[in-house]
Structures are given as C-alpha cells and as structure tokens.
Amino acid sequence: MESGGNVSHRIARISAHLNPPIHSQEGTSVLMRENCRAKGGLPGFKVAILGAAGGIGQPLAMLMKMNPLVSVLHLYDVVNTPGVTSDISHMDTGAVVRGFLGKEQLEEALTGMDLVIIPAGVPRKPGMTRDDLFNINAGIVKTLCEGISKCCPKAIVNVISNPVNSTVPIAAEVFKKAGIYDPRRLLGVTMLDVVRANTFVAEVLGLDPREVNVPVVGGHAGVTILPLLSQVKPPCSFTAEETEYLTSRIQNGGTEVVEAKAGAGSATLSMAYAAVKFADACLRGLRGDAGVVECAFVSSQVTELPFFATRVRLGRKGVEEIFPLGPLNEYERAGLEKAKKELAGSIEKGVAFARK
Numbered sequence: 171m172e173s174g175g176n177v178s179h180r181i182a183r184i185s186a187h188l189n190p191p192i193h194s195q196e197g198t199s200v201l202m203r204e205n206c207r208a209k210g211g212l213p214g215f216k217v218a219i220l221g222a223a224g225g226i227g228q229p230l231a232m233l234m235k236m237n238p239l240v241s242v243l244h245l246y247d248v249v250n251t252p253g254v255t256s257d258i259s260h261m262d263t264g265a266v267v268r269g270f271l272g273k274e275q276l277e278e279a280l281t282g283m284d285l286v287i288i289p290a291g292v293p294r295k296p297g298m299t300r301d302d303l304f305n306i307n308a309g310i311v312k313t314l315c316e317g318i319s320k321c322c323p324k325a326i327v328n329v330i331s332n333p334v335n336s337t338v339p340i341a342a343e344v345f346k347k348a349g350i351y352d353p354r355r356l357l358g359v360t361m362l363d364v365v366r367a368n369t370f371v372a373e374v375l376g377l378d379p380r381e382v383n384v385p386v387v388g389g390h391a392g393v394t395i396l397p398l399l400s401q402v403k404p405p406c407s408f409t410a411e412e413t414e415y416l417t418s419r420i421q422n423g424g425t426e427v428v429e430a431k432a433g434a435g436s437a438t439l440s441m442a443y444a445a446v447k448f449a450d451a452c453l454r455g456l457r458g459d460a461g462v463v464e465c466a467f468v469s470s471q472v473t474e475l476p477f478f479a480t481r482v483r484l485g486r487k488g489v490e491e492i493f494p495l496g497p498l499n500e501y502e503r504a505g506l507e508k509a510k511k512e513l514a515g516s517i518e519k520g521v522a523f524a525r526k
C-alpha cells in the first residue's frame with residue numbers, strides 16, 4: 171500500500187499537471203511545468219518541432235507523439251503552443267510533451283534535442299511560387315538555425331520550410347558561421363514528392379501505393395522535382411504520354427493542393443504524414459538500424475551543385491551514404507539539365523542571404 175505521504179505527493183503532482191503555471195503572453199511563457207513522467211525517461215529520442223502550432227506542425231506533433239522511438243517531444247511556436255501541447259499531452263502514448271512559446275523560450279525548446287523538425291514559416295497562396303515565400307521564411311529559418319547552433323549543435327535537422335531549395339543552403343551557412351556544420355546532419359525534406367510519386371504511379375499501374383517506390387531527385391520546386399520513372403520499383407514501363415502526365419503531376423502536386431485549398435494554405439496533412447515518415451527514418455538511422463534509405467535534399471557531390479536531392483542512407487551520424495543518380499533515360503537527362511539550372515539560382519540565393 172502507498173503511504174499517506176506518497177499519496178499526497180501523487181495528488182500534488184496531478185494537481186500541478188492540471189493547473190500548469192501560465193505566464194503572460196508578452197512575458198516568457200506558457201506551459202513551463204515539468205511533466206513528472208519525464209523523470210524516469212523512457213528510452214528514446216528527444217525531438218523538437220519548430221512551428222508546431224501550424225497547419226503542418228499540429229498533425230506532425232500528433233503523429234510524432236504516436237511514434238514509439240520518441241521519448242520527449244518539444245513543441246515550439248510563436249503562437250498557440252499552450253493549447254496544442256495541452257491537447258496532445260493527453261494522448262496515452264509514451265512520449266512526454268512540453269510546449270514552448272515565443273523566442274524567449276526557443277533555447278529551452280532546443281536544448282538536448284536529437285532531432286529538430288522545422289515546418290515554421292508562411293505557406294503559399296494560389297498564384298505564388300515557393301520562391302515568393304523566401305523573403306519571410308529565409309529570416310525565420312536563419313533565426314531558428316542560430317538557436318540550433320547554440321543549443322543542440324549535434325542534432326539532426328529536417329528542414330520543411332519553403333523554399334527548401336534555398337532554406338537548406340541558408341541553414342548550412344548559419345551552421346558554418348557558428349563552426350558546427352556537419353553536412354550529414356542537415357536534410358531538406360523532399361519526402362512529400364516521393365509520397366505523391368508513389369501514389370500517382372500506383373494509380374497508373376493499378377497497384378497498392380505501399381508496394382511502389384519512386385526515387386525523386388533534384389530539389390523541391392517545379393522542374394527541380396525530378397521523378398526517375400525509369401527506376402520505379404517494382405520494375406515497370408510507361409508510355410511517353412504516361413511519363414509526361416506523371417512527371418507533370420508530381421512536379422505540380424504542391425500547386426494542385428494550393429489551388430484546391432483556394433487561399434487556405436498548402437499541403438499540411440499529407441506533409442505531416444511525409445514528415446513523420448522521414449523523421450522516423452532519421453530516428454531509425456540514429457538507432458543504428460541497417461538499410462534505412464530515403465530521398466532527401468542534402469549537401470552532395472552527385473552533380474556539380476553543392477546541394478541535391480537523391481537517395482541517401484541514414485545512420486547514426488545522419489546521412490552516411492549518398493547514392494548516385496543511376497542510369498537515366500533521355501527524358502530524365504533533359505529534365506536533369508532543367509532542374510540543375512533552376513536549382514543553382516535558388517541555392518545561390520540562399521547562400522547570399524545568409525552571408526549578408
């Protein structure tokens with residue numbers, strides 16, 4: 171039986187849990203309470219989501235709370251994290267959730283993290299390109315990466331914020347400036363392109379999308395998104411018309427969603443799904459699992475460009491192997507040239523911004 175002392179200690183803990191100290195908006199914070207269950211510390215990884223109250227951030231937070239590899243989940247945003255954190259913390263899964271609000275709490279949110287996922291920033295509206303988001307999102311990503319440099323320089327960083335083709339080079343420059351850059355640990359998330367490609371190819375082939383794997387290389391915008399339909403698994407072939415249809419649909423998948431949402435933002439739910447699929451692969455790599463291979467936009471020597479998305483093998487140190495493009499057909503070779511031309515400018519734009 172519990173002693174009286176233990177019982178009142180437990181009630182005090184529960185009451186602290188139900189009545190968390192909430193500080194003022196202007197002041198530092200909300201939801202600073204230490205969750206008592208964090209003490210024992212389940213085996214697992216510590217993950218932070220920056221932009222956790224957003225359209226991607228919320229479902230991403232929910233799905234990461236369900237991931238058995240995660241023991242601690244930090245939710246950071248400049249708005250609304252108390253509500254999102256309170257809500258998600260009631261899920262009866264293992265990860266302990268803590269919320270952090272506003273830039274005063276960024277460092278606390280980041281300290282000790284193994285993986286940081288960044289979906290912070292504005293999304294597109296119809297008629298915009300991803301590059302139109304640069305002026306706002308470049309600064310957001312820069313500030314967040316400065317925090318990472320200081321508080322968790324060894325963390326794996328997954329950049330979702332657009333334009334990914336520029337925000338990843340920005341992150342790299344920030345890390346270089348801080349003297350902590352390890353290219354193996356910085357990954358631009360292009361998983362949604364693969365998810366879409368698997369879905370659209372499966373539709374054409376009449377297969378279950380879970381059985382299909384399409385490598386998508388290059389970058390994450392328009393013609394820089396290059397699906398390698400000649401390398402689809404299971405092996406298959408497409409007519410010229412199917413190739414044209416699939417390439418165009420995969421390259422314009424983001425725009426398809428932006429237009430359907432008609433001003434209410436861009437892909438959030440499929441992106442959260444893709445982000446968790448990718449984060450889970452990073453965590454399995456960190457754990458030491460063998461053969462974890464996904465596509466990502468990383469520092470690369472596969473082409474003459476400093477960054478390029480290809481299939482990479484994920485391990486304890488992040489990106490441990492970068493696979494070459496493999497044999498391309500004529501259609502893909504032409505696509506590659508177009509992709510490289512646009513990518514070069516986007517990468518340069520990010521680097522120039524960060525070096526200013």
Ligand SMILES: NC(=O)c1ccc[n+]([C@@H]2O[C@H](COP(=O)([O-])OP(=O)(O)OC[C@H]3O[C@@H](n4cnc5c(N)ncnc54)[C@H](O)[C@@H]3O)[C@@H](O)[C@H]2O)c1
Pocket residue numbers: 220221222223224225226227246247248249289290291292293294303307310313314329330331332333334359360361362363390435436437438441
């Ligand atoms: N890589 C991809 O495949 C992919 C897919 C979809 C969307 N995106 C991009 O992801 C980003 C977010 O999209 P969304 O739909 O979630 O947008 P959203 O506006 O719904 O959410 C963004 C969140 O970021 C927060 N935020 C803004 N400034 C911040 C800062 N300085 N620090 C922390 N948080 C901050 C906002 O408060 C908001 O909660 C956009 O740039 C979008 O283009 C990328």
Ligand SMILES: O=C(O)C[C@H](O)C(=O)O
Pocket residue numbers: 293294300332362390423424425427428436437
């Ligand atoms: O298209 C967008 O603006 C969001 C994202 O990059 C996507 O591919 O859905």
